[in-house]
Amino acid sequence: MTAQNPPDRLVALGRAIARPPLVAGVARNSPMAGLERRTVGFVDVLAQSIGAVAPAAGTATVPALIAVQAGSGVLIAVAAAWLLAICVGATLNQFALRLAAPGSLYTFTAKGLGAGPAFAAGAGLLVGYGFIAMFGVVGAAYFLQSFLAVLAGSWAASGWVAAALLVGVGAVCFAVLRRGIRLSARVTLVIELASLLVILALLAVVLSRLSPAELVAPFTAPRPAVGGVVAGTAVALTAFVGFESAASLGREAARPFLTVPRTIRWTVLGVGAVYLLSSYTQLAGAGAFGIAFDGGQAVARLASDTDVAAVGTLLDLGLAASFTACAIASLTALARAVFTLGREGVLPRAVGRIEPLRKTPYRALALVVPVTVAVPLVLHAAGWSPWQSLEFLIVVSAAGYLFAYVLATAALPAFLRRIGESSARTDLVAVVAAGGLGAVLITYLAVSVEGEPVAVIVVGGLAVLAALWYLYVRRTRSRALAGAGLFDHTTSSDLLGGS
Amino acid sequence: MSRPGSDPGLTGRQPSAVHGALSVLEEVARAGPGVTAQQISRSLGLPRATTYRLLNLLVQDEYLVRMPDLAGFALGHKVALLAGLAAAAAPAENPHDIVVELRGRIRGGVHLASYRDGVLELVDVDPDFPLSDERRLLSDLSSSALGTLLIAERRHDPLPFSSRPTPAMPGRGCFAAALRDATGALVAGVALALPEQRLAEPESLLELIAPECRRLEAALR
Numbered sequence: 001m002t003a004q005n006p007p008d009r010l011v012a013l014g015r016a017i018a019r020p021p022l023v024a025g026v027a028r029n030s031p032m033a034g035l036e037r038r039t040v041g042f043v044d045v046l047a048q049s050i051g052a053v054a055p056a057a058g059t060a061t062v063p064a065l066i067a068v069q070a071g072s073g074v075l076i077a078v079a080a081a082w083l084l085a086i087c088v089g090a091t092l093n094q095f096a097l098r099l100a101a102p103g104s105l106y107t108f109t110a111k112g113l114g115a116g117p118a119f120a121a122g123a124g125l126l127v128g129y130g131f132i133a134m135f136g137v138v139g140a141a142y143f144l145q146s147f148l149a150v151l152a153g154s155w156a157a158s159g160w161v162a163a164a165l166l167v168g169v170g171a172v173c174f175a176v177l178r179r180g181i182r183l184s185a186r187v188t189l190v191i192e193l194a195s196l197l198v199i200l201a202l203l204a205v206v207l208s209r210l211s212p213a214e215l216v217a218p219f220t221a222p223r224p225a226v227g228g229v230v231a232g233t234a235v236a237l238t239a240f241v242g243f244e245s246a247a248s249l250g251r252e253a254a255r256p257f258l259t260v261p262r263t264i265r266w267t268v269l270g271v272g273a274v275y276l277l278s279s280y281t282q283l284a285g286a287g288a289f290g291i292a293f294d295g296g297q298a299v300a301r302l303a304s305d306t307d308v309a310a311v312g313t314l315l316d317l318g319l320a321a322s323f324t325a326c327a328i329a330s331l332t333a334l335a336r337a338v339f340t341l342g343r344e345g346v347l348p349r350a351v352g353r354i355e356p357l358r359k360t361p362y363r364a365l366a367l368v369v370p371v372t373v374a375v376p377l378v379l380h381a382a383g384w385s386p387w388q389s390l391e392f393l394i395v396v397s398a399a400g401y402l403f404a405y406v407l408a409t410a411a412l413p414a415f416l417r418r419i420g421e422s423s424a425r426t427d428l429v430a431v432v433a434a435g436g437l438g439a440v441l442i443t444y445l446a447v448s449v450e451g452e453p454v455a456v457i458v459v460g461g462l463a464v465l466a467a468l469w470y471l472y473v474r475r476t477r478s479r480a481l482a483g484a485g486l487f488d489h490t491t492s493s494d495l496l497g498g499s
Numbered sequence: 500m501s502r503p504g505s506d507p508g509l510t511g512r513q514p515s516a517v518h519g520a521l522s523v524l525e526e527v528a529r530a531g532p533g534v535t536a537q538q539i540s541r542s543l544g545l546p547r548a549t550t551y552r553l554l555n556l557l558v559q560d561e562y563l564v565r566m567p568d569l570a571g572f573a574l575g576h577k578v579a580l581l582a583g584l585a586a587a588a589a590p591a592e593n594p595h596d597i598v599v600e601l602r603g604r605i606r607g608g609v610h611l612a613s614y615r616d617g618v619l620e621l622v623d624v625d626p627d628f629p630l631s632d633e634r635r636l637l638s639d640l641s642s643s644a645l646g647t648l649l650i651a652e653r654r655h656d657p658l659p660f661s662s663r664p665t666p667a668m669p670g671r672g673c674f675a676a677a678l679r680d681a682t683g684a685l686v687a688g689v690a691l692a693l694p695e696q697r698l699a700e701p702e703s704l705l706e707l708i709a710p711e712c713r714r715l716e717a718a719l720r
Contacts, residue, residue: 010521011615012529015622017581019595023532023565023573097555111569195692258559417704419570420537476669489567496574 020497028493031343031486032102032251034354035336035361040181040252042259048249049267050131051329052242056195056322057139059278061390062239062316064377066279067426069447070232077232078279082272084233084440085240085349088432089268091409092244093261094416094426100250101487103340104333105408110485112411112418118484120126121407121472122341123466127400127459129334132242133464135371135393136327137173141165141376142386143320150313163380170373173327179367180358181252182333188325195318195325196349197275208286218283220305227443232345234444238398239275242326243267244405245333251488331368338364345480355479376426395448395455396462402441410434516553519545520562523553524578527563533571592718598623601689601711608692611715612645612675614685619649628692631667642666644675645688652677652685660705662698672698676705678716687719 038113063074092108105125110118144165148156155161162373176184207215214476224232246263250256339361342352379389412430416422449456474481492498526539540550554572557563564575594611602609608628613620619637624630640646647661662674672695678687689712691704698704705712 010525010528013521013574013578013581015613016528017578020574021532023566025533025568026573027567030716095625097558098565255559255561257555353539420535421570423548423551425548490564490573494561494564494575496576498576 032488035251036359038254044185045246045253045259046263047185049246049263051325052245053186054322054326055271058239063279063282066232066235070228071224072221073229077236080233081236084436085268091430091433092303096247096260099487102336104247105404107413108408114413115481115484119470121404124400124404129330131393131397133327133330136323137169138376138389139319139323140169143316147316166376174369191321191325195322198318203281214288217287230443231447234440241401248333248336334368335361335364345394392455395452399459404438519553532573535570594718597714610690612688644673645690662701674704
């Protein structure tokens, strides 16, 4: 009925402005108090997601990894992963439109499916963010070392230098993260854009040197096997993970219900386009120059083959920076998930503390950063090469991430039904996302049993560990579980007439 | 939920986005904090998908906020930026101040109700004399003096005042005086909650509060 009123008859609104109504059930403070609130702008939120995805590092390394699985179907796999990521992004955005939650996927799952599934999603998320952060630290140290080796010669290639670099990268991450979210976001964005520019410039050089026949070659490749493409899609999807991590800045972002969904949408779209372009260029270039399309060196070798060796050296530095950005952004999201679990009492409450002056979750950081450095050090001490470590870490991380995605996307229909805002379209997209991701996760683990058996065993071990922790929490802190799903809800200052 | 005097014919014709957004804001203000998307969609006759989109846009811009249960909505701090409205709505003399003055003079509850757009709405309830049954007051118009004034108005048989015993509280009753605008239309009512014996001479009650009634009529114009 009011819909028919011309806008000059906003009677109730005028009255409400003149004398704001009392609103029961809205507290002065949210459970996430302590973290900075509504201060981080759109660019910095975008930086968080882009940093966590690390498209520069992904562009350089992932097409080769996809090719191992998908053979000639690299482009199809990348496109399929892109589509799936768009569905996942759209589904998670339905949550991000409605609640600001530093616990991101964990909290989303809690709102739809309750404490048990949320706990599982939380475990997946911790593994996902944690291992991708380790991935970032290892990658950064690896490319820094190869940059140093070019500059300083053979002494830089020793194992001690590698170990020192791992610790050094971890220390840089901790210092930046502790200074506050804005500094870490800006550092991340500048690093990522710079390294992405270097890579895109290199790809442009490669494309400019190819003949027309070489340019169409990737499209005339023989038809790949379906199973390989699905496995390749799973690998390609690992290059997208992290795009949702802007959600972990829900409290810190200014106008979070606008900036977070927009960031997630733009990140998925932009990163997918870059991956497609880069995969295509690498395929065409590798075919033209007769480079074996495997291992981490495809881009670097393309660089040397196109007589731009200086760009190749610069590329090492750019990739090191990109991996550092990935570590920083992943640790940002990881620390906020740990912080949320600490506030709820699912993890020890001490990790839910905030450093009052800098408003950063320093206890959570002090817990997660050392672990992130320690695991790569152990792998290094065990004699694993950096490339071996990277492959292992990405498998464990992807399994955790994908698992958390499956649960969070599956939680959407129940959540929307509960608040009375469900629609057939969002339900359908959520089902496609959850189903597709589930299939990809299973395929990915099945494929990894062969190539990365240790990683699959570690994933299983972590799952058992999480289940045991769940049983322990349920027995001793059932109240924490009952209250799972704390988020940064509306406070009285957000209300009309609020203070 | 049809309202006398309003044209119910626009369902299915999409109002413009701005118009829709303002309608949603008005509906949240009218229905009060905690109103859900489904209720808004139903009251406005807007398609659900349109309603969700408008609500989410208004939440993004912080004109609306979601209640902590995530299902309900309330007006956000940005609404105060619609200051032109506030200026138009703020009268020269604040009705609330007049009502407070009256409360100091009357030994009993003094409530102010609005009849704007033909709907009874309590705008200023005496905090010292809470209503015995607000739900019934709003739903069963004939149970209260305030409601009786509105019923009479709808029957084109306007009353200057009305008095009724309070059903939920034996021995107590209610007196309501009509407040009218320049055209003589009923816009508001002042209600006095009193012991039943004081309602025996309603004309003298009307006389007692007449000065404040005139000031209120001026303030509400």
